[in-house]
Structures are given as structure tokens and as C-alpha cells.
Amino acid sequence: MRIHQTTIYDIAKELKISKSTVSRALTGHPEVKSETRQAVLRLAEELDYQRSRLSLNLIARKSSLIGIIVPEFNTSFFPQVVIGAQETASKHGYNIIVSQSNEQFETEVENTKVMLASQVDGILVSVTKETRSFEHLKVFERKGIPIVFFNRVCDEMLVPKVVINDYEAAFGAVEHLIQTGKRRIAHLAGPESLITSRKRLKGYEDALKKHQIPLDESLIIPYDLTLGKVKAFVKQLMELKYPPDGLFMVNDPAAIEAIQTIKHLGIRIPEEIGIVGFSNDYGSELIEPSLTTIAQPQRLMGSTAVQLLLELMDKEASQWKAITKTLDSSLIIRNSSVRLESEPV
């Protein structure tokens, strides 16, 4: 049970002035006699007065809340994005409310409803792997509630997006494998529904093309991000008549799983097969051999998304532009693609 909060009325009564004057003194309005202001300020301090966000929110018709919907919270990726978003939002007087969708479309839809009911002033979204319809998100557009996508974006909505250079990153990763002498490079490709997956696939294909390596469809395996399936996929690849000597995985968890499977098969990494992942997850540095992967600027992604959202808030929905901010990623070369010196103790 909350103790009584002092209000401007308490201060006004005590000082025998009107609450309008108290309000003016408190908000730094110029037309207040400085003695009055001093008195108000002093008493406010003394009574531990705090302005009520609730009433300010009602007057301004805004909640000072930014919603963020993420598909999962298991890897290190989204928590880091949230931190970046939270820090930037906080600087601008907004709070972040988080909800995660468990990679389930239904949960995502539920979460948007919660956001709507909470009257968020804007929303940051990264969709689940299952999300194919975007009606639940278009609602925000229609209501004039700013929306910004990050990482897993929706192309059919004309709103800002923050992504990383998936295509270039994938291209670079595959080219790296080629430069280490690999020629038969396989790719575990993410769900087609995700644009990131498609871009990574395209990067893979174009890198091969550039180096005149013919595309072999049997080396491209569609993967729905169900980690449990990786082992079978990798075995399938390695049992081919001409097994791959390189492997570009759509994300790190899958790459780590692949490393373990391949080690069990008694195949040497990176000599017999070079492996590259994507994301620089927690485990990628720990696995043996350590995983060559692509690091993404998660926190920057979060803060950039908030920045774009804040810009939208000043505009009419009709003026929103579908700009896409592409952030740079970087290839981190470790032992799964090149045998490096082991670090000294």
C-alpha cells in the first residue's frame, strides 16, 4: 500500500498560494516572483515532492513507454540489443518494456496486444521465425504508433529498419573459406521467411560465383532453426559422395552443433573442413576449435532503433520513410577455419 504522495496542492496549501503558481515555479516558468519560487522549491524538497508521471502522461496523452518485442532471449543477441535500446531510451525519458515471443507467432501476436493495451508510444520489433503475416504489426502503423524493425524485419511495411550487412558479411565469410583453399562449401540456410536468411544465402551464392565455383544444390540445406536437426543435416552432408570441405552456417548455435558432430565423426577441423558461423554468440569462443564467426554490433542496433523511433514520434504517420540503416559487422577469424597459434599462458 502506497504512502500518500505529496502533490502540488499540498505545497500550495502550505504556502497559501494557488497550485497554478506552484506548478509554474516547479516547471521553471519565467513569470514567477523569485521569492515565491524559492519558497516552493524549498518546501518541495522538504516534503520530498515528486512530480506525478501518471498525470503528466494523461495530459500529454503518452505513456513514456517504448515496447520491444524480441523472438527469443536464449542467445546473447537480443538481451544485448535490449540493453542498447534501454540506455538510449532512458536518456530521452522513456522506459522500455520487453516481451519475448518464444519464436512463436501466436505469442508475438499476443505481445503486440499487450503493447497496444499498455499504450506504448512506439514499438521496436524483431519477428519470430514463424511470422509470415504482418497484420498484427500493421495495426500500429494505422494507429499512428511509430514502429521500427530491427534484425528480423518486415519488407512489406514502409517503416524504418535497422539491420546488419548480412549479404556482405556472408559474402566475406564464404570468401574467407575460399581463401583458405576450400572449394566445396556447404551452407545451412535459415528459414526463407527471414530476410536475413535470404541475404546470407545470396552472399554465399555470389561469393562462390565470383570465384567460379559452381553452385551445388545438394550442398544447400534448408534449416528451420530447430537446433536438434543440425546433427542429422551435418551427417547427411559428410556422407555425400563428395563431402564438403567448407561449411557456412546461418548462425552460431548451429555452427557449434556442427563442430561437435564433425569432431565425433573423426573429421579434422579446419584441415578437412573449415567452418564459419554467424553472430559471435557466447559459446563461439569456447568451443574447440573456436568458431570463426561474424560479430554484430548488438547494442548499437538497439540504440539506433530507438533513435529512429524517436524521430518518427515527431512526424505524421504519412511522412514516415522506410529508411533502412545497415550496420557493419566484422569477421572474427578463429580456429575453425584457420589453424591459429594457440595463445600463450
Next chain:
Amino acid sequence: MRIHQTTIYDIAKELKISKSTVSRALTGHPEVKSETRQAVLRLAEELDYQRSRLSLNLIARKSSLIGIIVPEFNTSFFPQVVIGAQETASKHGYNIIVSQSNEQFETEVENTKVMLASQVDGILVSVTKETRSFEHLKVFERKGIPIVFFNRVCDEMLVPKVVINDYEAAFGAVEHLIQTGKRRIAHLAGPESLITSRKRLKGYEDALKKHQIPLDESLIIPYDLTLGKVKAFVKQLMELKYPPDGLFMVNDPAAIEAIQTIKHLGIRIPEEIGIVGFSNDYGSELIEPSLTTIAQPQRLMGSTAVQLLLELMDKEASQWKAITKTLDSSLIIRNSSVRLESEPV
């Protein structure tokens, strides 16, 4: 810019009735003629009416917000707790606003101010490793804002806490090492400021005592959670005249670092030294040898903390009780303490 939201007044005007009636119809008040109710409901639907949380908040003098302050977001631990908290809070109509303190006391103090300014209805806290003064948190108690600690708690405040059975877990971990034949067991102990650290240390000591193993102070190393220092500490231990044959680490990141250091030294794990960590972090399963560690029910911790917080909300601050909920953890035995069969491919 937000589009005009339909209000109960819009509906009232359209239907030529008073807004009280509309309100009653909408809230399911029994004393409304069913025709009137039907009409209101239909029109509300049609106009896509949504009740304004902002005004409800003002009337109820509550924000429907629960704040959660965590010391860090780098390991998997706190994100999982947040998810548990969020899911439970959501079921009860509350949203969670998160802020992390970067393990810095100053940031934690800042975060409490933000929470206060946001007028959270309650707050969940896990303190930083630097936190020794609790004045910034006692403010909540004084203001009658419910507060519940989890994981890293404050003993001097008489409010509910959710912890895991650190003592028993540590005891069990050390006993496990003893049962594998280890006798000289070292412990990298966390900061004394954290109760969890102290309990784990006590569990370590008592396990040794139970098995009549004399305590050797040189085997207990105070560690401030600065990961970079682990390597030197471990080397120091292994260069002792009688180096340890067992190692109980206060958390997993440190344990993982220890494994790497010990491998570099050419010492075999677990034969020459058995290692146990704490937390079952992301990497513990991936490192080689995989890490024996203690798994904690993070999500349960989050939801339990919210549950306790909700209970406090119904009571006067004077009636709050300092109950402590202790959740069970479980020892996960892996290869760093016992040479297990390697899993079949």
C-alpha cells in the same frame, strides 16, 4: 503523431447517452439495460475503442509497472530471470521495465531514481558486486513501494527475498569432488559483500569439515569477479608446493577460464584436478572438458519474485515480512569432474 483515439465521450455522444453509462456498459457493471450495453459494445467495436490505461493509471494512482534492476546482462542468468518475471507480471496486468547496472554501484543508484520517477508499483532488485550501502533501496521501503530482492539480496532490509540454496549447492559440489577422490580442494571465492558468495564459501568449508579435510587458507582465493584475474589466480594455485587436485569456482565464467588456463599448463582434467563451477552458463556445456556445475531455476526465480511482490502490494508496508524463498538447484555432473562416456554420434 498519434491519431485521435476514440474515447467513451465519443461513444456517448454518438449514442446520445452519458459517458457514465458508457463506462458502466464497458466495465460490465450489472445495472445497465442490455440493449444499451449491446449498442455501446457494438459501437465500441466499430470505432476500435480502447480503454485508456493512462487515465486508469491516474485514477488508481498506479503505473502498472514493475521495475527490475539487474547487475548485468552478459551471462544468461539475468535475461532468463527477466523472462520469468515478465511472463508472470504480464498475467497480472503489469509490465516490466528493465535496467541493468553494469556491476556499478553508481549506475544502480541512477537506476533506482529512474524507477522512482517512473512511479513503478514495485521493484525487483539484484544488487551489483560493488553495492555495500542500501540507502537508495531503503527509500522504496520508506515510500511504501514494495521491493523484493532476488539472487543478490540485502540482508539488512526486512523485505522478501528469493535465493537459491547456495550453501547446500556448494556443499554438494565440494562433496562431489571429495567423492571422486579429491582431497586438496581449492575455492575461488566471490566478493564478501555478496551473501551468495559467503554461503558458497561456508558450504565449501563445511563439506571439507564433514570429511575431516583440514582447511588450508592458501587454497581459498578471494576473487572480485574481474574475469581477467582468474588466469593469474589459477596459476598461483597450481604453482603451490602442494597444488590442489580439486577446484570449486564461485561461478561458471571463472570456471571456464580456469579450465582453459589449466589445459594450457598441461594438467589433465579431471584426472589431475577436478573442477566444478556454479550457474550452468551458456558455455559450460561447450567447453572441453564440459563443466560440472550447478543449475539454477532462473525463470522460476523471476516468477517467484513477482509473485511475492504482488502479495506485498496488497499490504501495508508495516506488515511486510522478510520471508526468504529458497529455490532448489541441481548439480550437473559433466567431464570436468568425472570422465564420462562421450556421447554417441
Next chain:
DNA sequence: CTGTTAGCGCTTTCAC
């Protein structure tokens, strides 16, 4: 069953 009125805590015209 329904309308009128007051009020949640604050800002903001409009007077004086």
C-alpha cells in the same frame, strides 16, 4: 437503469 458531479495530479489558457 441512467445522468450529474466530483476528482485522480497536473498544465495551461484567460483574466485580473
Next chain:
DNA sequence: GTGAAAGCGCTAACAG
């Protein structure tokens, strides 16, 4: 410079 009054969107006590 300051006060009175209206209003943000809604609920609830009080009449009728």
C-alpha cells in the same frame, strides 16, 4: 505575478 477554471479520459458516489 498570480489565481480561477477547464480539461486530459475515466470511475464512482449520489441522486433520481
